[in-house]
Amino acid sequence: MDKLIFTSLSGQKHIDQRVQQISNEIANVSTTGFKKEFAAATETYRYDGDGFKSRYVPVVTPSNRVDLTDGAMQSTGRPLDIAVSGNQLLAVLTDNDEIAYTRRGDLVLGADGLLRVGSGERLASDANTPISIPALTEIKIGPDGTVLGKQIGGDAVIFQPIARIQVAEADPGKVSLRADGLYESSDRQPFAAAATPAVQSGALEGSNVSLFSAMVDMISMSRRYEMQVKVLKQASDLAERSQSLARVTQ
Structure with a gap:
């Protein structure tokens, strides 16, 4: 169960960082010479800890690399x-x-x-x-x-x-x-x-940010966030059912 929660929370972290990037791009769509950043990168790390076996999980690292594509x-x-x-x-x-x-x-x-x-x-x-x-x-x-x-x-x-x-x-x-x-x-x-x-x-x-593309990305991130929330809700429901089943079989 904790694997499902871990994966969902990692996804939410990625979404939050990307939303911050997009928000900054939208705020600077009229800023002279502004350059957007490349999207955040995802890497896989091994985690060890008490109570569960070692596992590899995706970890999002913000990218501060700049896209030098010319603006108008x-x-x-x-x-x-x-x-x-x-x-x-x-x-x-x-x-x-x-x-x-x-x-x-x-x-x-x-x-x-x-x-x-x-x-x-x-x-x-x-x-x-x-x-x-x-x-x-x-x-x-x-x-x-x-x-x-x-x-x-x-x-x-x-x-x-x-x-x-x-x-x-x-x-x-x-x-x-x-x-x-x-x-x-x-x-x-x-x-x-x-x-x-x-x-x-x-x-x-001008800025190399396309307002239309940025808004589309923001909507996409919003939908991904909703999906991650649903995953957490399903994990919670499964945990409750498992506990109920355990009580019945005792």
Whole structure:
């Protein structure tokens, strides 16, 4: 009997974790550059314990691997909106000056003169430093990630290079989601710089979550949960009948 209960509870745990993933995807369906996670993985482990023989049971482990499938490109015409695609990622500096990665390209110029992504992190240059923009400077970003600028109202008519955005070429099998929503390599090593950065200016990448697919998955998980509840109810009924039969035969 406990085998049936164990299997059902393991199934419920998997469903609960998957529902959390789907809920997060739905909440971020409109978030710039958002990437969904791959579904949780199931592994089999051996359990030993008093009162029952050793057995192998399925154990669900959450996956923090990121699906880099491109989202829809949205033209904005704004010079500080950029997008990359494929396996390329934008490098940012965290609060403790570590390099992490993102696909958010909705850049803003902070009060401190630093370029930041929409979630607040500082955009990183190819020298692993923040990108500082001089005051009263008109800027644009080239297809190779070079940040160009010229003084507003000045005599200069040619944009001069200020810095170059660090664009990484990620190994899609190693891109992991951090607790802060940024990405890193699963081996905690920096990704290599992209040999040919492809930065699209005046555009943003949308989320790669399909709301329709996410809702279908949520309905499927709801039905699976109902099935597991029925299994537990049947296990309880069988236990009661077994106890009744034991009392009758005494």
